[in-house]
Amino acid sequence: MSTENGKEAVLQTESRIPLRPLYGPADGAGKSYDTELGDPGSFPFTRGTRPAGTRRGWIHRELSGEGDPRRSNEQFKYLLGLGQMGLDVIGDTATMGLLDPDHPFARHAVGTQGVSVCCLDDFRELYRDIPLDQVTLSHSLPAAFTVAGLYSVASERGVSPAAMRGSVIQSPFFCEDCGYAVHMPFRLRLRLAADSIEFSSREMPKFHTFLEDTYYISENGIDAVEEMALGFIEVRGLIRELLARGLDIDSFGPRIAILVNCRMDFFEEIAKIRATRRLFARMMRDEFGAKDPRSWAVNISVHTSGLSLTAQQPVNNIVRGAVQALAMACAGVQALEVSTFDEAFRTPSPEAHIVGLRTQQVVELESRVTQVADPMGGSYFVESLTDELERRIGEMIGNIEAMGDPAQLADRGFFRRMFDEATERHSQGLIDGTLAKVGVNVHAVAEEEDTLLRDVAERKFEPSRERIEWMAAYRAGRDARAVEEALRALYEAGLDPRRSLMPPIIAGTRAGATNGEMAGVLRMAYGRPADPFGVLPDPIAVEARA
Amino acid sequence: MKPVKVLIAILGLDQHEVGAVAIARILRDAGMEVIYAGRFNLPAGVVKTAIDEDVDVIGISCHSWEYLYYADELVELLAKEEAEIPVVVGGSVVTPGDARMLAEKGIAAAFGAGARPEEMVAAIRGLAAGRAAI
Known part of the structure; x- marks a missing residue:
């Protein structure tokens, strides 16, 4: 079933914001530069969190972690050797679910979708020879336990935990409904998040333990507006929890960061990031009373959308990654991971890792787009879209918060329904062709002709079942x-x-x-x-x- | 005529649910009855539910490689219970090579990323009709 070109008669963004064929001076007329935009590095940070000319480019990193910690450590060294600037680690499904690798359900999944990490020895092996105070370490791992592991390893190596930079995701509101279920009640999830943030803001003040992750919730098919509205719902819920404990907003505000998704709608994703910076700044200053300007400016890191990639014609995914990386370079983000071309089949192969990293390097070093801060600023269209996204995200936050306590909304399945509806909308869009996807619903080729890069993409590796035996020995050897x-x-x-x-x-x-x-x-x-x-x-x- | 009844499940710790939710909707829209078991199932539980609910077809949605290892167990358990319920596997991770291997193991049909909805609906209908004819 192929879709005819030009089927989309309606002009709209991926999140269904209606568009006109042309934008001009009338769009955004009357808006004040100082209050709506501001120079990069000044309130409301629409144009960027850092003053122009202070730091160009972003931290290049690719998502990694597979097999046992030792194997992942080798992977880290390989990536750093290719010019990667920081590490970005994800756990396998058991690790993300706070189940040990010798759990019967984990048998065929140990280490296949990330690294298997479950104890102090694992953190020691994972970061063997890695200078903990010099490389930024980002983690898609369960936060409280990862902070404990990092803190302990740094201490025993004589590295001050206070010198460590990096991040770990927090996902207390939505993890059970999306891919990171930890099988805990809402109160406990919120408490672990708040405890780990409170601890880190004291003991690891350079480390972003408050990393809001809107990437993984987006992989259900929610759009850019829903993504950021839900992200803000979680950020606001966590802030309120921390304030209720008597903490000063500025004691943890500067360490809040957001890990966002980047889909294929080039301008919408740029506008989303600009709108997010502005919404965040206003929320922190005007609503939560933050006084420290560092609490107003939110660092944004990005994973490009895995859902936007296809199993068909995997080589096309390289092109998608380049488009997304360019968008994020224009948006001015602090760190980027390009989901690799074999994403639909597996965790990244070494070959795909190189391509992801080289994509970032080519975009930054050859395209020259990072020489000038916020190059899209002042575009009639981008400013108009930024305003519209800010308005829609803000409205959705208000609507959801008006419905009541998010804990109850989560328990009643409200968010779950949102995700399910988005999933159906996304799959319907692919079926009816309103969401154009080259190689899937347009310009598809017969399976036997679809051979380029498939040998790499389809290569499998075995689960790390030796971890199961290792665990038995580990448990037996403890006090x-x-x-x-x-x-x-x-x-x-x-x-x-x-x-x-x-x-x-x-x-x-x-x-x-x-x-x-x-x-x-x-x-x-x-x-x-x-x-x-x-x-x-x-x-x-x-x-x-x- | 009784509608075709299908059990949709995800095995092991695979948490990707997009495909499972999508196929459940496609089958419902095609007039079938779907028992949605969601995530976190082992073969024994799937087989038990399938028998208890008297489904015509078991559909395994996958976005990890776990199904490759669970396929044998699933087929063996069904044989042990003398339950003649065909198993269909679907997911973008399923390659043509995997599909051939699954067929050898006794999986009735396997669908990779390129599978069209009507193709899957027709296959499941055919399997259910074949089972009814036994």
Whole structure:
């Protein structure tokens, strides 16, 4: 079923904002430069967070992590050798779900979609020989446990945790509905997020533990407006939680960052980032009363959309990555990951990693687009679209917050329905051709002709089943009593919502407890079985509570 | 006539749900009854639900490689239970080579990224009709 060219008679953005064929001086007339735009580095930061000329370009990095920590460490060194400027690590599905690699459900998934990390030894291996205070380390991993692992490894290596730079994603609101379910109730997820942010703003003040991740929620097919509205809902919910604890907004505000998605709508994605910077600045200053200008300016990093890539004609994905990278270069982001051409089939192959990194290098070094800050600023169209996105995102935030407590919305399945509707809308768009996708619904070729790069894209590797045996040995080699005591202490802390969970998680990590065990006792403290799938016994025995 | 009844499930820890939600909708729109088991299933649970619900076809949606290893277990369990329920696998990760391998294992049909909705609907209908004729 191929779509005829020009089927889209209606001019609109990917998020269905109606467009006209031409924009001119009348668009945005009467808007004040100083209040709406401002120079880069000044409020409301629409044009960028840093003054023009201070720092050009962005941190080039590719998403990595596969197999066990040792194998991922080799991958990191390979990428740094190619000119990568920071590390961007993702866990496998068990790791993301706070289940250990020897969980029966993880058997065929260990290390295939990211690195398997579950204990202190793993963090030691993961970052062997990597100067922790010199390379920025970004993580799509469970935040509190990752902060504990990093903090412990840095301390034992004699590196000050305060010197570490990087980030870890927070996803308490939407993780259960999207790809990062941790099988915990909302209150516990929010608490772990807030505890880890509070701890880091004191102990690791250069590290962005408050990284809002709107990338992974976008992979359900939600549009740019929904993406940022939901992102702000989560950011605002976390800020309110932290303020309710008596924290000063400026104690953690400068460390808030957002990891966004970048789809294929070139100008909409640029406008989205400009609108996000402005919305964020106004929210922090005018609504939450932040006084520190660093709290107003939000760092934005990007993963280009995996959903925009196709299994058909994988070579086309390289072109998509280049278009997206160029858009993000024009938007002025702080860090970028280009999803690789084999994304539809697997975690990145070494060949695809090179192409992703080279894409960034070519865009930055050859196109010269980063010489001038916010090159799109002042464009009739881009400014108009920025205004419209700001308006729509703000309106959606208001509508959702008017519906009540997000915890209840999450529990009632409100967000889940939003994601499901977006998924159906996206797949319907591909079927009826309103969402043009070269190689899928337009310019498709017969499967037997679709051969270019498929050999690389389709190459598989085995799950790291040796990790399962390694875990058995690891568990047997621990001081069982110390582990049990640490888990019990964490469980007790879990019962008392006034206590921070970070000290007992760090103590547990150092005693050799695994993330699966620690998450398990926390689930128990919140009245759930330690193992969400009911297969494993509880790691500690506790008296039934009334 | 009784509508065709299909169980849609994702195996193991694969959390990608886009394809499963999409195919469930496509099958419902085609007039079929869909039991949506969602994420986090092991073969034993899928087989039990399929038998309990008396479905005509089991549909496994996948966006990880786990299904390659679970396929044998699924087919073996169905045989052990003497349940003649055809299994269909779909997902963009399924390559032509995988499809051939799955066929050898006893998977009734496999659909990769290029599969068209009407093609999948027709195949599932055909499998259900074939089963009814037994």
